Amino acid sequence: MADEVGRDPEAVSKFVESFAAQLVEAGMQRMPARVFAALLSSDEGVMSSAELGEQLRISPAAVSGAVRYLTMTHMVSREREPGSRRERYRVHGDQWYEALTNREALIKRWEGALREGVSSLGADTPAGRRMAETLAFFEFVEGEVAAMMERWRAHRRQLFGGEG
Secondary structure, eight states: OOOTTSOOHHHHHHHHHHHHHHHHHTTOOHHHHHHHHHHHHSSSSEEEHHHHHHHHTOOHHHHHHHHHHHHHTTSOEEEEOTTSSOEEEEOOTTHHHHHHHHHHHHHHHHHHHHHHHHHHHOTTSHHHHHHHHHHHHHHHHHHHHHHHHHHHHHHHHHHHOSOO
């Protein structure tokens, strides 16, 4: 039986679970992966807690915990339904950009800690050299991610128009 836009709900459910399993394999927690995949596969990219619970057959507490994780990682945002106290959860088209940008801030903090480690341990000690190499790796990754995101924005504008 197809939904209002002609999709097979069972096929959608299989996709959500399959994509969520891929995210879990990559290190994401299971419930946040399922909630993220459900949001990503919804036409509006917005669902309430009740809608998520019904689609995924999970409790309100499970939805709440998953959304907490997803908002902390900047993969979804919370918004209030107009004229209501109910919250809705939104996945944005640029969620991957936001997630990477969030990681960039984390990498900056790690770089600061690693610099301190090199200084504390001594640059000429085995541990200090290991810290320095790790620091150099994160500095390299940070530069590559910034350059990659510029290329992505240009590519996105080319494919989808707009500001990107």
